[in-house]
Amino acid sequence: MARATPISPKQMQARGWTRVDPKPWTKLRARWVHPSGWRLIHCGHPTALHPWALYNPAGRMIRAGAAGPARNPDFGAAWDSLELASAYVATVTPASIPVRAGRCRVCGCVDKRACPEGCAWVDAKHTLCSACAHVPEGVFA
Numbered sequence: 001m002a003r004a005t006p007i008s009p010k011q012m013q014a015r016g017w018t019r020v021d022p023k024p025w026t027k028l029r030a031r032w033v034h035p036s037g038w039r040l041i042h043c044g045h046p047t048a049l050h051p052w053a054l055y056n057p058a059g060r061m062i063r064a065g066a067a068g069p070a071r072n073p074d075f076g077a078a079w080d081s082l083e084l085a086s087a088y089v090a091t092v093t094p095a096s097i098p099v100r101a102g103r104c105r106v107c108g109c110v111d112k113r114a115c116p117e118g119c120a121w122v123d124a125k126h127t128l129c130s131a132c133a134h135v136p137e138g139v140f141a
Helices: 009-014 082-091
Strands: 031-033 039-042 052-055
Touching: 039 082, 052 082
Parallel strands: none
Antiparallel strands: 031 039, 039 052
């Protein structure tokens, strides 16, 4: 995965992200949240090559492999930069993913690739899995 140019806090805010870690801010303690429930957390190591952990609204860590050719969120490492992780989230928000039967509207799992912890459908339309059932209504529609 190619290195992205650094993104400024103002650019992150323009994408809808809010920084929530206590001030005084340092990069090593950075925590960002998105209105849709996504979270980005810096690992705290000053020389980490892949320092950003990305969590979907269900609390599942989404690795950088989600943006790779296989489109698998279980592949790869954490994210190299805020730019890459926030750009990925912009591609998977509800407006960009059609809700369809057999695919969870929160985490994107399907019958043949369930959540790592296991899940089952909790709605008749098969658009919400048991691992994501606790996500508040309106976060994803």
